[in-house]
Structure formats: structure tokens, C-alpha cells
Amino acid sequence: MQVPSGKQGNLFWVPFFFVFYKEVRRFKSVFIETVLGPVISTTLYIVVFGMAMSAQLTSTNDLPYIAFLLPGLIMMSCLNQSFHGTTAAFVTAKYTGEIEDYARLPISSNQLLIGFILGGWLRGMVVSFFNLIIGSLAYYYLYQSWIPLENPFLLLIFLSLGGLTFSCLGAAIGIWAQNHEHISAIGIFILAPLIFLGGVFFSVENFSPFWKAASSFNPIFYMINGTRYSFLGSSDVPVLTCMLVSVFSVLMIYSVAYYLCGKVNLQRW
């Protein structure tokens, strides 16, 4: 005699939660690679650029250079980890063949995408949290005072928007990619230039007019400035503009990922 199945819950929310939960368990199971590694990488940036070079550099508002650098580093790591969170989710699913399972399951594109995207976003936020702690401790060690954090709520919003944007981007690339080379190419030729020219290490006011104009088309520039505003209360562009560009980026890139999800034949590699 067969044992019956358990009781079915809400047909939308329960499967959606399990997509998200499985993704969180996945990145948690490789904690060293997904959380510890990025935190150590950011720590090295803090030690080399923030602590060793801070003495020779000053930033706006006469604050030490590390106060300028830390918001940029925290956002940079958040964007990177959110991006890699969702690309890894799709790449793993394509390698193991799980991607074909998802097509057979009663899970819609929205449930799958949002579940994966929130998983990537959470990975970015967890890494950001640890980076914030380490950065704050480094600042305290250097100046015996805590780094100014003007608006913690705004910081949470900008990190979330940045994380979601890049989590959506990672999903779009993960769906589109036919092999590892595609993912690497996007990282090297698009992501790295956008991040480095987005004003992580110095103000775009120091750029030549050409690069300064080019930066105004870079959504990361607005996200980093929004984060910096949350810490310092000042940035290169108005905070409202940063917010609008960030929200628009999330919506636009999610639409692209959703379109690709319906268009691309999701097959195992």
C-alpha cells in the first residue's frame, strides 16, 4: 500500500520559496568560495588601498581616503557576488541537468527567476555585511572613530538595488550562455570595466571629460554614488538620480532576463 503525499500548500508561494531556499542552501554549502573568498578579497583591497595608501590620499569633505573607498568597495563586492550568484545557479543547473527538471516542474519563469535572483541578492548582501564590519574595524583601527554612516536605511536600499540589478544581469547571462567562455567574456569585457570606471577607487571628477561623460551612462556609477551618499552624505550626483537609475536598472534587466527565459531553449551543457 502506498503512502500518500503530504498536503499541498499555496501553489505559487510554496514552490517559489523552495526555489529560493534551495539556492540559498547551495551557496551556503560552498561558503568558502561564495562568502569567505570575496570577504578576504575586499579585506586585501582595504589593507592595500585603504590602510597603506590612505595616508597619502585625501578625499572630498576632508575625510580620509578610506572613507571614500569603503562604500565603493562594499558595493563593488555586492555587485560581483550577486552577479556570480545567479550565473553560478544557472551554470550549475545546466551542468547537472537540473535545468531540464525545472522545465518539467510546475514552476513558472517568474518563480524560477525571482527565486534565483533573490538567492543571488542574498549572497551579495551577506558578503556586504561582512565587508561592512571589516571595513569599519579597519577605519576604527586607523582613526579611533567609527566611519560616518549618515543613513543606514539608504545604504540597505542602495545595496539591495545594486545587488538585485546584478543578480538579474547574472540570470540573463546565465540563461543566455552556452558555455563557460561566455560567462568569462562578460566578466572581463563588460563587468570589470563598468565597475572600475564606476568610481570605486576615485571620484569621476578626476576623469578626463570623455570618461566623465561615459560614466554618466554607467549604472554602477549611480549605485556607488548612492552608497557613498548613504555613508558620507555627499556624492558626485544627486541621490534621487542615483535611486531612479538603480530602480530603472533592476526593472530593465529583469525584463531582459524574463524575455530570455522564454526565448532561449534551456538545455544541459
Add this chain to the structure above:
Amino acid sequence: MSQNKNILEIKNLSKSYGNFKAVDDVSFNIASGEIFALLGPNGAGKTSIISCISGVSKFAEGSISVAGSDVISSVKDAKFNIGVVPQELINHGFFNVRQILEFYSGFYAIAKNKDRINFLLDRLGLWEHREKRVRKLSGGMKRRVLIAKALLHKPKLLLLDEPTAGIDIELRKQLWSFVKELKSEGMSILLTTHYLEEAEQLSDRLGILHHGKLKYLTDSNSLISRLGKKIICIELSEPIKSEHPLLIKSDGKKLHFNLPMDYSLGLLFKENNIETKDVVDIQMEKSNLESVVEGFLQSKTTGGV
């Protein structure tokens, strides 16, 4: 639910990949509690039909409904009633067997499914492997995990795409027994297979697919006994001379016969005046699917479905 109610209804299904027509105007139904086997050589269109039913492949022509839900317009409702065991194995790199079954229960909206999971782990011989990562399991064990995953929500229709390909005889027989148990509980099953014996053992009805067309629908035993062949090699201690019409080769001591599947060995011995005490060895080779399909295609007794 009435025994006669159709759980799966396929009407005039056609599926093309570019200019290649993989499925060509196929129609058939499966009733509640019925096992239907789809036979056919590689590339005949079996997996394409499974993909269309399970919602993996889109199709332009025809219709498919599962438990009354159309797989295009009510895809989610249909999927909640289907369990699929795909042909290719899935590794699930990061998780152990129990975790995977918990996640997949959740995907079918069942947040707590411990009793069913324990039952399937036990019934499919996975209990002692439940804490092992799926990718560490052998091919046969991974196939059991696929079957467990497909049954977590107790679907009305189970799709088995070559479920016993590449697994040993013992496991194959265990699975056959489990499939029969599922049938007795009222589950409808669509099975694709290369193994005639499997179709013979399990299915109530079967269809032969050839170049995407469903050529024949029948009850399993009649087709195999009518079209299947067995080659018998009898080795004797003393040579004999035989002019039996089904003899294909003889050196006096070793006689090879090509017999219909239902031809009795007793009759063959009697017709050739063979005494059992003179028999040293008997070897038998049953015809494979390809030869049955070939035999069917050569026979002109049917005009399709």
C-alpha cells in the same frame, strides 16, 4: 474515478525540429490505471512525445490533455498531475538524496512530505543512501532517485522514458514490480523502452513508433507473439538429420531453428524426433526490438492506427 476515464489524451500531435518531423500526426489515449508502452528504434520520436506531454517542448499541431488539463493552456495544472522520469541522469551536485527529495516536494507545493519521502526511500532501496550526495551514487541509484522524484506528489500520470536503460537485471525486476504496484494503485503510466521483454511484462497496450508515426496499437502480448522471433540452438550428443522447415543451419549435432515467439520447444522436439536424453545444451536468443519493428514493417497486415 472510473477505470475507463482517460488520464492522457493525445490528438493529432505533430512536432518538428526545423524541417525534420519528429512526431507525425500521433493520437492515442491512456486510461486510468493503464500502462501503455511506446516502442521504437532510436530517433523514432518517443522522447519527443514525452517532452511534449511534460511541457518541455512546444508543439504547433495537435492537442494533449492530462487529467482534463490542456498542456498548453493549463500547463501548471497539467504538470501537477504528471511525474516524469527522464532518460538522462541528473547529478544534483550540492545535495544529498533526502535534501533533493525535500526540495522537489516543495516544488510540487508540498512543504512537509516526510512520510511519502521515507516510503519512497525505503521502497526504492535508497534508505541507506539517503545522506549521500546524489553525484556520488552509481548510475542505477541515480535512476532510482529520478523515479522517487517523479512520485513525490503521487501523480496521476507517470512518464517513464527508458527507465531501465543501462541498469542490471536485478534492479530492472525490482522496478518492474514497483511499476506494477503503482498501476494497482490506479496510476496511469506511459513507458518508452527498447526492451521487448519490458513492454511485454509491464504494458497493457503498446504502440510502435517509426519515423515519428504511430504505426500500430495493440495489446502487448499479441504483437510480440505475432512478430517476435526466437533463435534456438540445440546441441545433441548424437547427430541427426532434420528437414524441419524452420531449420536455418545444421551440422548434424548443432541445429539452429528460427521460431515464432509462441512456438513450443516440446513440439519442436517431437517434430524432429529429439529425445531429451540426447540434448547436451540449448541456447536461445529472443528477437530484439529492432527485428520486431522490422518484422512489423515488412508485414503488410496492418494499415496503421
